[in-house]
Structure formats: structure tokens, C-alpha cells
Amino acid sequence: MNFEYFQSFLTTINHNMKFLEFRYFIFSISSEIDEKNSTATTILIGQGSLGLSQRQYYTKETNITIAYRQFMYSIAKALTNDTSMIDQDIKEIFDFEKNISKYHWTYVEQQARYNKTIRTTISNLSRTLKTSVSLSYLYELFFVFVVEQFDFTTYLHHLYLFGNVILNKFDLVTIKELDFLINVISIVNKTSSRIVQNYFIWRFLMSQSEYMPKYIRNIKEQFNQVFQDTSTEELRTVECATYVNKHMGLVISKLYIKKYFDKNLVSVFRVFFRK
Numbered sequence: 407m408n409f410e411y412f413q414s415f416l417t418t419i420n421h422n423m424k425f426l427e428f429r430y431f432i433f434s435i436s437s438e439i440d441e442k443n444s445t446a447t448t449i450l451i452g453q454g455s456l457g458l459s460q461r462q463y464y465t466k467e468t469n470i471t472i473a474y475r476q477f478m479y480s481i482a483k484a485l486t487n488d489t490s491m492i493d494q495d496i497k498e499i500f501d502f503e504k505n506i507s508k509y510h511w512t513y514v515e516q517q518a519r520y521n522k523t524i525r526t527t528i529s530n531l532s533r534t535l536k537t538s539v540s541l542s543y544l545y546e547l548f549f550v551f552v553v554e555q556f557d558f559t560t561y562l563h564h565l566y567l568f569g570n571v572i573l574n575k576f577d578l579v580t581i582k583e584l585d586f587l588i589n590v591i592s593i594v595n596k597t598s599s600r601i602v603q604n605y606f607i608w609r610f611l612m613s614q615s616e617y618m619p620k621y622i623r624n625i626k627e628q629f630n631q632v633f634q635d636t637s638t639e640e641l642r643t644v645e646c647a648t649y650v651n652k653h654m655g656l657v658i659s660k661l662y663i664k665k666y667f668d669k670n671l672v673s674v675f676r677v678f679f680r681k
Contacts, residue, residue, distance in 0.1 A: 431609045452582035461507040473632035480625045507587040529575035
């Protein structure tokens with residue numbers, strides 16, 4: 407599934423966008439205000455997302471799982487001339503994600519264990535997650551895993567480098583869904599680098615398909631008709647506005663305040679928040 411189109415497409419994506427999109431595949435990673443110290447920032451690590459969102463969809467074969475694999479096939483066929491490995495790649499990608507889904511926590515399970523978080527630092531992360539520091543490495547070029555044993559600390563360093571951020575050993579880390587992380591790291595350790603690479607390619611393409619040319623959006627719409635029971639595509643203007651608001655929310659907010667808020671009122675609020 408090493409699409410020529412995709413390789414050229416990647417070169418147009420800046421590092422910040424790579425960070426935004428890849429940080430929710432398999433694992434969820436974000437920088438948040440530390441709950442115990444509002445002046446500090448912590449790296450929040452937990453479970454990521456699934457292509458079909460909930461583990462219940464992977465327990466048995468349904469029209470949704472069939473449509474999901476057809477979605478993969480149609481995207482792959484649209485972006486490459488070499489179709490010899492598509493069927494095998496799709497089976498491996500789906501089986502890999504299905505295996506991960508077995509350990510995926512539901513929302514209810516997450517809420518029930520809300521307080522069971524672990525606080526640590528970058529230097530102690532590998533020990534906390536029981537992963538090896540010395541036996542793995544990760545190429546920056548599109549998350550190509552070359553793995554003897556997956557090292558989460560290395561993964562985290564490379565991920566933040568996509569956003570031009572260099573982590574140090576004293577940076578705070580907050581871990582949620584520890585059982586999920588340990589189980590999934592074990593799965594990654596047992597999976598070939600090709601499958602993991604293809605999975606990241608697939609999840610990235612899936613996340614970006616609604617912003618791609620019309621023929622790609624049509625493929626996703628066919629899947630949505632089964633998965634979400636929808637019959638019409640959302641207006642393009644609404645999609646564009648949602649995308650801009652999602653990725654440039656602070657900029658849009660600043661422009662909105664500048665245009666619609668009374669300048670004197672803004673000054674009052676600034677004084678209020680300083681207090």
C-alpha cells in the first residue's frame with residue numbers, strides 16, 4: 407500500500423499538521439494543562455481512536471465491517487497502479503486493528519477509571535510502560551516502524567519533533583488507560599513493520615479523505631451511508647468551516663472578537679482575567 411500519490415502528498419504537509427493527525431492513531435497524545443499545577447504543562451497519553459470508533463463493531467462480521475474493508479480497497483485502488491498486494495494488505499490492516507480493539511476501553515470504562523492516572527516524567531516513561539529503551543528506533547519519515555521492540559519514549563520524542571518541539575527528561579507525563587497502552591505495545595512488538603506502516607497510512611488517508619478531491623470523497627460517502635446511515639454529503643462550505651475552526655480555532659476566535667466585540671469591553675475582560 408505504498409502509494410506513489412501518498413508519498414508525494416506527504417511532502418506537502420508541514421510538520422505541525424503531521425503532529426495533529428498522527429497523535430490520535432493507536433495512542434492518544436496531547437499537551438494539556440497539568441491538573442495539579444495550572445502553570446505547568448503535561449503530556450497526556452492514553453488510548454487512541456479506532457477506524458470504526460468502538461470495539462463492538464469488530465466482534466463479528468457485519469455489513470459495517472464489510473463496508474469498512476471496501477472503503478480501504480477503493481481508496482487503495484484509486485491511489486495506486488499496483489493492486490497485487492491490496493487484498494493481503496487490507497486483511498492485515500483490519501486484523502491488526504481488530505486485535506487492538508479487544509483492549510479498547512469504552513467511554514463508560516474510561517469514566518469508571520477516571521482517577522486511575524499515573525504521573526511520571528519522560529525519563530521514567532519506558533519503565534512505567536515496561537518498554538525497552540535500547541532495542542528500537544523510529545524513522546521520522548512517515549512513522550515507518552523498524553521495530554525489534556517498541557519504545558514509547560522514542561516514539562514520543564519523534565512525534566513532538568514533527569511539531570518542532572524537543573522534549574527533555576524532566577517533562578511531565580500523565581498516563582491514562584495504562585492497561586490498554588501496555589497491551590497494545592505488546593501487539594505492536596509482534597507485528598511486522600510493513601503492517602504497522604500500512605495501518606498509519608490507512609488511518610491518515612481515512613482522516614483526510616473528506617478534504618480530498620471529489621472522487622475520494624465519494625468513496626468515503628459510500629462508506630458513511632452504511633456506517634452512519636447517511637444518504638447525502640455534508641455541504642462543502644460546512645466541511646471547510648469545520649476544518650478551519652478545528653485546526654485554527656484560536657486564530658478564528660481572535661478575528662471574531664476583533665470584529666464583533668466592543669474594544670472597551672475587551673479591555674474590561676482583560677483586566678478581569680488578570681485578577
